[in-house]
Amino acid sequence: MRRAFIFLIFLSFLGFTKEIDPESKLVIDRGLNEVKENCIVCHTGRFITINGGDRKFWNTKIKVMQKAFGLWELDKKTKDLILDYLSKNYYKGWNKKKTKNKERSLKLKLNLQ
């Protein structure tokens, strides 16, 4: 137990563990503010943390948000920051099993299949 703890501290020094923002429960990184202002105003960050994908994946999600749920237009700079943030911290497979199920259920919901 103590060994594992020391190992964790070691990892965090190396930058392997990420700091989590207590308010949004999302990883602290460049772009988090934009995500907070534009994404987690309607829902919690959980929708983000159970997903994962590359820029294209997140770009599609933003489009879905805009088409189906009333997300406003984002200017290019904000959108880029959000996409950088999401594809860097919530990439495909970072949380594999859950992503797949959630994907399927949203596709069914929106009749995208």
Ligand code: HEC
């Ligand atoms: C205007 C309100 C609104 C905003 C702003 C918004 N969303 Fe959503 N979002 C929703 C709603 C409504 C749902 C569906 C909730 C449900 O399924 O019950 C949702 C669901 C989601 C989901 C889960 C469904 C899926 O596709 O897997 C993700 C991921 C998501 N939002 C990401 C984002 C991101 C990223 C942003 C910022 C760019 C954002 N949302 C901004 C309203 C919003």
